[in-house]
Amino acid sequence: MADDKKLVEAITSMEEDFAQWYTDVVKKAELCDYSSVKGCMIIKPAGYALWEQIQQQLDAKFKETGVENVYMPMFIPESLLEKEKDHVEGFAPEVAWVTHGGLEPLQERLCVRPTSETLFCDFYKNEVQSYRDLPKVYNQWCSVVRWEKTTRPFLRSREFLWQEGHTVHATAEDAEARTIQMLNVYADFARDVLAIPVVKGQKTEKEKFAGAESTYTIEALMHDGKALQSGTSHNFGDGFAKAFDIQYTDKDNTLKYCYQTSWGVSTRIIGAVIMVHGDDSGLKLPPKVAPTQIMVIPIQQKKEGVLDKAYALRERLLKSGFRVKVDDTDKSPGWKFNECEMRGVPFRIEIGPKDIENNKCVFVRRDTREKTEVALDDVEAKAAELLETIQKDMYEAAKAHLESHIYSAVTWDEFCDTINNKPGFVKAMWCGEQACEDRIKEELTATSRCMPFEQEQLSDTCVCCGKPAKKMVYWGRAY
């Protein structure tokens, strides 16, 4: 059965070349494909089903906090994009411009939205009149375009899918509270659904969103020790409100500017799922987000009764609410095992003539490969239990990996050595000056990932310049 190994052999090992491993997994697990539109990807059924799971579950969390979904145009007139100075500076260099509609040139260029702050502001300007209209807590699921030079599937592409929440509030306090609330929704979702532990904190001035007063982030650590910014939440203060003239009449009958936020998670987070959990056999999907949670693989399926038993198992498990499939193709069992591992199905059930005789089947976990015999009568209960265990164990494994890859450095030498030789997050003190961030980026290709909410006083001086320290920062190389 040399064939059975083909899928696996075709993958580069993680240790050998992590970047190539990533590309191989994305391709072999059939998550996405390149298109003939440079820098844009095709999200294939397995990848899109994963996005649907993420979308549905995150959307439900949003709605619990009062979010309402809307849809804004995909085009932004150039004059609208230009209304907020920092914002346009940040985005104008990387947008796609529509200049012709049908056969005629447009009077004003339209950019394809790279993000929709300006459209929401333009809308809120008319929609919000009185304190009674506040807050508005809107979100949209859509695709956005940023004309990136170098692209990688899910991590950086010219078009990607995301959600962008845009809210407007009466007070600065309300806006800050919503900003933090949504960051926590993201962090909890990463932990509870994606089994990904994250570091929560604030971005530095240099790294914050164009036009924001403050940007908060969840940072995850990939298997190779590089960081991935996995979700951000921005507090705009009244900056956009002043640029777009969004005012409301308060209870005291005076006109006041509104306060705004925005927050987003994109298909990039699929990259995090791949790179946090995957191994040399392919994807490993956390049960809560796996489009297929259980794959039933019949052994000697041509023998009478085997396929029937496999289908019966599927029906029972479907009825209990699991996402389950039977692989009844004419491939060999070994091939099916490999394929099912490549695609990250949390566990498979093997069932053959001998199992049926003994009224049992075999559960094989994707994460640990552990095999357990299960009496056919107990299948539902044991499946529920195992999915829960896998979800928990995957989180614990990721957490252990994260924790064992957080270092701290006090001196510049320590810092350089750690960044260069120990992939992971490096905690170090910072004076607050961009010059030090710039030097670290230039010399070490590392960036400030965030100023974590949980601050420590590692020393009194900046790791880079030696001046008095203001903040402890998580530094790292990042995607």
Added chain:
Amino acid sequence: MADDKKLVEAITSMEEDFAQWYTDVVKKAELCDYSSVKGCMIIKPAGYALWEQIQQQLDAKFKETGVENVYMPMFIPESLLEKEKDHVEGFAPEVAWVTHGGLEPLQERLCVRPTSETLFCDFYKNEVQSYRDLPKVYNQWCSVVRWEKTTRPFLRSREFLWQEGHTVHATAEDAEARTIQMLNVYADFARDVLAIPVVKGQKTEKEKFAGAESTYTIEALMHDGKALQSGTSHNFGDGFAKAFDIQYTDKDNTLKYCYQTSWGVSTRIIGAVIMVHGDDSGLKLPPKVAPTQIMVIPIQQKKEGVLDKAYALRERLLKSGFRVKVDDTDKSPGWKFNECEMRGVPFRIEIGPKDIENNKCVFVRRDTREKTEVALDDVEAKAAELLETIQKDMYEAAKAHLESHIYSAVTWDEFCDTINNKPGFVKAMWCGEQACEDRIKEELTATSRCMPFEQEQLSDTCVCCGKPAKKMVYWGRAY
């Protein structure tokens, strides 16, 4: 309570000016709004929630038939769009062109997808190698852009949301079967979920999709007697496969061209829901698709216990799986009634101190305004019953309207008189020549809606030219 009438008074009556009534309802029911991007709309929470219901339920139906969702790029390189001759002729005049990425001009123009046949073909060309790879039954939910000159909310806008299914098959028979299958999914969905009866049939050569071998359609009749094409399903034969060189190796080891289909439903169908069911008080939403199915309206809500009882009712109804809200704003009950009618909530529950004393509440139907006293203990059962009744009655009312507005004409004079004086569908025989369609369009501003599957032989000659008739056609004025 003069205030209570405001919402309603602001609406133009349907009989007076149907077009203005439509615009008023869209605006007052807060379904959508104009944007500062000419011809593009903003879909507001009430409108988007309706789309989410449509999307979720239709998507579930798709998946039952084996459809898998994917996501293709939103851009199409000009050279790709041009590969199928009829297709590019049909779409090129109305697409938006991206000419610059960031600060630089593109080497090749990209159009924003008006539809994605060309992208799917380009993908299938590599994806399909063997008969084992067939069929592929993919769909995507996305927005598309067509540079329309005149636009109307939901009915015709430069950008709209839709789903587009694209399938590829081994044989012509398989493709035809899938084309009809999806048309039936649409027709059943319109009937069972949207309470809209439709006429199913085939489009004429003149009206078919650019590049299709045959186009099938579901046509609905609006309250004003105009038709609305509400969903289409196209059989491409092997035309696109030949243009894009999509071939597979069959079991007999020979190379064969594939056969393809595509099918779509858009936010346009929200226009159908509005114009089939609405009345002078606003929207009327079929229970199955209403984002809010029941509105609980407390009467004298400041009296002790009233709001608590309203909330308790909501909790009970939510637990039973209904989509229910309490209107606990400080507006007057009369205002709330009007607002709830404007928004099309299928029925409201009124509950005040006297009701509570008598352990009852009052159900008021949106469609008939009928009031029923309901014992508080029976609320869940009676609510389920009433929603079912409303769904059924709304369908019956729409069906009666449709049936009473289908006319037939044998002579040209009859035909002209009916088209001009009796808004609705006119059945008439047709020779099959486009010249007659052109004349009918020019002289009567009516179009062939479809050649219905259920053919009748009204006479032997074409209603227009008198030559031998080939088909019975449904004619009408249309949106």
